Amino acid sequence: MITMKDIIRDGHPTLRKVAEEVTIPPTEEDRAVLKSMLEFIINSQDEEIAKKYDLRPGIGLAAPQINISKRMIALHLEDEKGKLHSYTLFNPKIVSHSVEKTYLPNGEGCLSVDEVIPGIVPRYARVTVKAFDIDGNELKLRLKGLPSIAMQHEIDHLNGIMFYDHINKDDPFKPVENAFPLE
Ligand SMILES: O=CN(O)CCNC(=O)c1cccc(Cl)c1Cl
Numbered sequence: 001m002i003t004m005k006d007i008i009r010d011g012h013p014t015l016r017k018v019a020e021e022v023t024i025p026p027t028e029e030d031r032a033v034l035k036s037m038l039e040f041i042i043n044s045q046d047e048e049i050a051k052k053y054d055l056r057p058g059i060g061l062a063a064p065q066i067n068i069s070k071r072m073i074a075l076h077l078e079d080e081k082g083k084l085h086s087y088t089l090f091n092p093k094i095v096s097h098s099v100e101k102t103y104l105p106n107g108e109g110c111l112s113v114d115e116v117i118p119g120i121v122p123r124y125a126r127v128t129v130k131a132f133d134i135d136g137n138e139l140k141l142r143l144k145g146l147p148s149i150a151m152q153h154e155i156d157h158l159n160g161i162m163f164y165d166h167i168n169k170d171d172p173f174k175p176v177e178n179a180f181p182l183e
């Protein structure tokens with residue numbers, strides 16, 4: 001099982017690389033790694049397991065965070081309507097997005113960043129994503145709200161981008177044009 005010791009931290013070069021596309025159909029090994037990434041996220045949200053293994057909670061994980069520079073991500077979160085969004089994806093790609101932007105009022109965090117970095121992280125309010133599922137089938141997702149924000153945070157990891165790269169360095173809480181707080 002993945003634990004915090006497997007997660008690389010800011011400064012590790014892999015976090016700033018553009019990850020390689022996964023060959024489709026995926027190998028058994030790629031499938032096993034992706035499943036273990038989802039398992040970690042679910043474990044990190046389980047009070048007992050997280051306490052037992054000292055896991056920091058997360059709603060997503062990208063393969064570069066476990067030093068695997070491949071385009072694989074896992075997400076496991078509920079949206080504002082209580083709908084579960086649980087995804088294990090290969091080669092996710094944003095194919096279209098809203099002009100409107102949104103951001104989490106309390107900012108974002110990252111398992112690969114040990115310190116809290118406050119500030120507005122502008123994200124597209126809505127995204128359409130094409131990807132391949134755990135079996136190599138192509139799928140299309142239309143997301144808004146927290147699922148949309150988390151998807152963008154994870155796809156950024158595949159392109160060597162960290163959430164704080166989006167924060168205004170001069171004024172972290174400066175209003176962003178056409179961006180509205182979530183909730
Ligand atoms: O890349 C994934 N992580 O670093 C896992 C830890 N961060 C989070 O769960 C998290 C927290 C707040 C906002 C967003 Cl969008 C995310 Cl994703």
Ligand code: NI
Binds near residue numbers: 109112157
């Ligand atoms: Ni992250």
